[in-house]
């Protein structure tokens with residue numbers, strides 16, 4: 001944990017899956033040109049920022065392990081997302097991604113059961129170590145059962161988003177912060 005954060009009181013964290021929650025998931029998105037925000041997603045990030053929550057992305061990126069694109073490409077895309085959010089007055093506090101896959105042709109990315117890869121909870125557990133997070137007050141939004149399983153195994157409440165407008169969805173579920 002960064003020294004400057006260690007003395008801060010715990011805050012709730014909004015954990016967000018990326019593909020299918022923040023951006024449209026049309027399979028292995030890694031170029032900004034192909035990136036389309038989910039309606040309402042930027043507004044949700046801004047709303048949780050304003051309410052004092054940490055906002056943390058936890059995303060499986062087996063496209064790296066499969067050799068479709070590099071970690072540099074993932075990081076570059078996340079930098080573009082951050083830039084674009086900044087222009088909406090919003091920010092993501094941290095991006096965690098899992099590049100591994102059991103069948104990765106690249107040995108460095110091959111693991112029979114990658115601890116970081118959802119449904120394993122490794123990325124969330126890492127974030128819980130890195131940031132002063134109030135686990136019981138936190139929330140994960142995912143679009144797949146594997147997201148919710150990872151949340152459950154990390155002791156975080158998870159909700160399934162099945163598409164549409166993310167802000168409206170959270171408003172309907174009474175999950176938007178005041």
Ligand SMILES: [Mg+2]
Nearest residue numbers: 017019020143
């Ligand atoms: Mg997803």
